[in-house]
Amino acid sequence: MDDIVTLRRILKTSRKIAMVGLSDQWYRPSHFVAKYLQQHGYRIFPVNPRLAGSMLLGEPVVASVLELKEPVDMVDVFRRTQDVLPIAEQALRIGARVLWQQIGVVNREADALVRAAGMDSVMDRCVKIEHGRIFGGLNWVGVNTRVISAKRPVG
Amino acid sequence: MADRRFHPETLAIHAGQIPDAATGARALPIYQTTSFVFDSADHAASLFNLQTFGNVYSRLSNPTVAALEERVAALEGGRAAVACASGMAAEATALMTILQAGDHVVAAAALYGGTVTMLAVNLKKFGVESTFVDATDPAAFAAAMKPNTRAVFAESLGNPSLVVLDIAAVAAVAHAHGVPLVIDNTVPSPFLCNPLALGADIVVHSATKYLGGHGTTLAGVVVERGDFPWGNGKFPGMTEPSPGYHGVIFFETFGDFAFTMRCRMETQRVYGAALAPLAAWQILQGVETLPLRMERHCANALAVAQALRADPRVAWVNYPGLEDHPQHALMKRQMRGASGLLAFGVKGGVAGGVRFIEAAQFMSHLVNIGDTRTLISHPASTTHRQLDEVQQRAAGVLPDMVRISVGLEHIDDILWDIDQALAKASV
Numbered sequence: 001m002d003d004i005v006t007l008r009r010i011l012k013t014s015r016k017i018a019m020v021g022l023s024d025q026w027y028r029p030s031h032f033v034a035k036y037l038q039q040h041g042y043r044i045f046p047v048n049p050r051l052a053g054s055m056l057l058g059e060p061v062v063a064s065v066l067e068l069k070e071p072v073d074m075v076d077v078f079r080r081t082q083d084v085l086p087i088a089e090q091a092l093r094i095g096a097r098v099l100w101q102q103i104g105v106v107n108r109e110a111d112a113l114v115r116a117a118g119m120d121s122v123m124d125r126c127v128k129i130e131h132g133r134i135f136g137g138l139n140w141v142g143v144n145t146r147v148i149s150a151k152r153p154v155g
Numbered sequence: 156m157a158d159r160r161f162h163p164e165t166l167a168i169h170a171g172q173i174p175d176a177a178t179g180a181r182a183l184p185i186y187q188t189t190s191f192v193f194d195s196a197d198h199a200a201s202l203f204n205l206q207t208f209g210n211v212y213s214r215l216s217n218p219t220v221a222a223l224e225e226r227v228a229a230l231e232g233g234r235a236a237v238a239c240a241s242g243m244a245a246e247a248t249a250l251m252t253i254l255q256a257g258d259h260v261v262a263a264a265a266l267y268g269g270t271v272t273m274l275a276v277n278l279k280k281f282g283v284e285s286t287f288v289d290a291t292d293p294a295a296f297a298a299a300m301k302p303n304t305r306a307v308f309a310e311s312l313g314n315p316s317l318v319v320l321d322i323a324a325v326a327a328v329a330h331a332h333g334v335p336l337v338i339d340n341t342v343p344s345p346f347l348c349n350p351l352a353l354g355a356d357i358v359v360h361s362a363t364k365y366l367g368g369h370g371t372t373l374a375g376v377v378v379e380r381g382d383f384p385w386g387n388g389k390f391p392g393m394t395e396p397s398p399g400y401h402g403v404i405f406f407e408t409f410g411d412f413a414f415t416m417r418c419r420m421e422t423q424r425v426y427g428a429a430l431a432p433l434a435a436w437q438i439l440q441g442v443e444t445l446p447l448r449m450e451r452h453c454a455n456a457l458a459v460a461q462a463l464r465a466d467p468r469v470a471w472v473n474y475p476g477l478e479d480h481p482q483h484a485l486m487k488r489q490m491r492g493a494s495g496l497l498a499f500g501v502k503g504g505v506a507g508g509v510r511f512i513e514a515a516q517f518m519s520h521l522v523n524i525g526d527t528r529t530l531i532s533h534p535a536s537t538t539h540r541q542l543d544e545v546q547q548r549a550a551g552v553l554p555d556m557v558r559i560s561v562g563l564e565h566i567d568d569i570l571w572d573i574d575q576a577l578a579k580a581s582v
Binding site: 003004026027029031032035036039103104126129132136137138139140141142143144145146147148149150151152153 | 234
């Protein structure tokens with residue numbers, strides 16, 4: 001489920017994103033993604049048991065998605081593949097509409113579980129890179145976005 | 156619905172350029188600016204930390220140049236590309252991003268003379284050693300590999316040797332040693348050959364040649380395929396924190412375009428061989444017609460090769476499109492056509508060759524290739540002059556060799572000019 005039309009719909013309609021495994025180290029990839037998403041109008045919800053109770057990028061950190069105080073559209077996973085299934089189950093319980101597994105994270109069981117429940121599911125992709133690919137930005141660093149279009153880009 | 160996979164004719168016109176977000180301009184705007192404003196101090200910090208995508212300074216990225224980068228990446232079937240000020244700048248950028256002092260390169264001997272010099276003289280000054288091997292023999296590449304070998308370098312179609320490299324076989328040799336295969340794909344252009352699909356990891360181009368196609372503008376491009384295992388322990392620059400970026404680890408952060416990001420944000424940032432936006436725009440005007448031009452270059456070159464073959468005033472002809480070329484079958488397997496470059500010897504040796512070049516009416520005596528115009532040259536006294544005769548022979552340059560880059564003039568006129576020049580050369 002990672003064609004351009006589907007990804008564009010997901011990224012346009014998911015404005016609140018729980019980020020599971022978000023690091024407080026600025027040079028870690030998860031921190032890059034969170035900062036980028038904030039700068040592009042998304043609200044991020046840090047989830048990291050090690051940092052629970054602290055603030056990260058201006059948002060309170062919780063230990064699990066079950067502790068989030070308000071609904072989120074997407075659960076974005078920066079964890080090892082073998083740790084994803086319980087996170088997928090929690091994403092279903094809190095009514096998220098998208099489970100997104102980052103680059104290198106490919107849990108097919110979790111993918112099948114959320115799809116069967118009608119959620120969108122993306123694996124082995126980066127939210128930041130796909131946003132930049134589809135809405136512009138990634139092309140500025142010479143990446144082959146595969147976007148062929150005669151329409152103006154509209155974020 | 157799966158995304159459509161567009162043909163090269165379509166990519167040559169559209170890839171990398173959708174209507175301008177700000178103005179709706181359909182053709183590519185020329186962003187003739189050195190610098191770009193920041194929205195805020197925080198935005199500036201994010202850009203310098205590489206946390207967000209955006210333009211800072213045109214030595215690092217520029218929207219007009221980026222359109223060329225993405226278009227060539229798309230035509231090569233690569234993940235990402237970075238443009239450089241010339242083909243030599245592209246080679247230097249690719250190699251200096253991979254290599255450090257103490258490393259070793261295995262390279263084909265049949266290379267453009269400037270590339271031989273870069274490896275044998277200039278990179279050697281920085282502690283990089285190179286071994287040159289017979290480009291037609293994959294076993295020779297394997298025999299030359301050392302524990303400190305970090306790259307294999309060759310041309311897909313040698314200039315002017317016209318040796319065809321068995322890309323898949325040499326890629327297997329490189330990969331067995333955990334190092335990337337870097338291919339200079341200038342002579343075929345991405346329309347005729349896609350080395351990445353055959354196993355190469357990085358492609359470099361002199362876009363000055365067929366990509367631009369009109370002999371007006373210097374440019375180079377580096378393209379990466381995007382799946383080389385940089386984390387195999389041999390490439391610390393990819394996997395260890397970058398001192399220039401406060402500890403960012405390029406391979407971890409940028410994944411399948413990390414090599415291109417390092418070329419851009421480390422090598423190009425520091426050495427500065429960036430492409431100017433106007434030059435990128437001029438090259439792109441040519442790229443739009445690349446498929447059409449290459450088809451005609453191939454057809455004209457084959458007709459010239461056949462005519463020279465049948466001419467009693469000609470000693471020998473070298474063109475991979477001729478069936479008796481030693482690698483004709485390999486060329487047909489790897490390429491859509493044999494491109495527009497051929498070499499031949501005039502009976503009468505070096506003196507006959509010189510008389511031929513001086514007698515041409517509209518064929519231009521100069522050292523470029525891939526122009527709309529038919530170009531002729533004597534490599535032994537020009538492009539490969541800095542090599543000694545042993546190096547020249549290894550590079551496929553014979554003393555009597557005349558190189559022709561067959562242009563897009565009417566084939567009957569090209570054959571006429573060759574005929575009248577041969578008549579004067581044979582007196």
